[in-house]
Amino acid sequence: MPKIQPLFISVDPKRDTPELINKYLQDFHPRFLGLTGTKEQVKAATRAFRVYFSESPAMPGSDSQDYMVDHSIVTYLLDPSGDYCEHFGQRISPEEAAQKIVSRINKYNEEV
Numbered sequence: 001m002p003k004i005q006p007l008f009i010s011v012d013p014k015r016d017t018p019e020l021i022n023k024y025l026q027d028f029h030p031r032f033l034g035l036t037g038t039k040e041q042v043k044a045a046t047r048a049f050r051v052y053f054s055e056s057p058a059m060p061g062s063d064s065q066d067y068m069v070d071h072s073i074v075t076y077l078l079d080p081s082g083d084y085c086e087h088f089g090q091r092i093s094p095e096e097a098a099q100k101i102v103s104r105i106n107k108y109n110e111e112v
Helices: 018-024 039-047 096-112
Strands: 007-009 032-035 053-055 070-071 075-078 083-090
Touching: 007 018, 018 032, 018 039, 075 096
Parallel strands: 007 032
Antiparallel strands: 053 070, 075 083
């Protein structure tokens, strides 16, 4: 089985520093790579992957960091060239996702 590089892309560059993202991802898998960028870079990434996100203003009288970011939750599978293969929403089971990933890997291996 080839190695898969899992990526986490933050949609909240004001709060999600590289250090905080790396700490957060320690609870998942050691191969996870966390990415963030400028507000413009994040907007470009969300447009490219058609991800919704919206920042609500902080409550009056609260800390300026006390705001919510609503966003879609999607996992994308890209091939080794970075081309889109499949996406998975919240309702897919881990078993179904694994089956689709293995199927895509096998299909890719047949083509190369």
